[in-house]
Amino acid sequence: MRMNPRFGEGTTKAALSALTLDGVLRDLSPQDPSFGAMFFKRLDSRTGQVWDGVKYADYGHVVTTPASGESLTDGKFARWFNGKLYAAVETSPAASSALWHVGQFIAPPLDLFAPAVLWAILRETVWPSN
Incomplete structure (x- = not known):
């Protein structure tokens, strides 16, 4: 699988991978049998959502070929949630702040x-701002 370049996350993922490798090298010798498993476990906790997020966004397009064992309906909730979240950031400082911090890998x-973000999404769902 490749990163979709339209999201511009490749450099961030590479930097987080380098930082993760540095941390694992500080904790384990590369000859340690658990080195690879430790690296990928830590990396997944930091960047797994990046892979899933872009994959599920791409699954919203009928021209995408899903990975083996998956379908274009995978990630449907995530796509709906993101649509409401992006609409909610126009009127909710809490949603806007959360989206920015998560998008910058700060949070x-x-x-x-968070309750304030979910409230903004509920409000956008029941009483759309458009």
């Missing part, structure tokens, strides 16, 4: 499910 993705 964990779970911050997008």
Whole structure:
């Protein structure tokens, strides 16, 4: 799988991969049998959502060929949620701040499910701003 360049996250992913490798090298010798597993486990916790996010965004397009065992309906909730979130940032400082911080890898993705953000999404769903 490749990163979709339209999201511009390749450099960020490369930098986070380098930082993760540095941390694992500080903790383990490359000859340690658990070196590879430790590296990929740590890397997934930092960048796994990047891979999933762009894959699910691409699955919203009928011209995308899904990965083996997956379908274009995978990530449907994530696409709906992102649509409402992007609409909510126009009127909600909490949603705007959370999206910016998560997008800059300053905050964990779970911050997008903070009560104030969920309230903004609910408000956008029930009473759309458009």
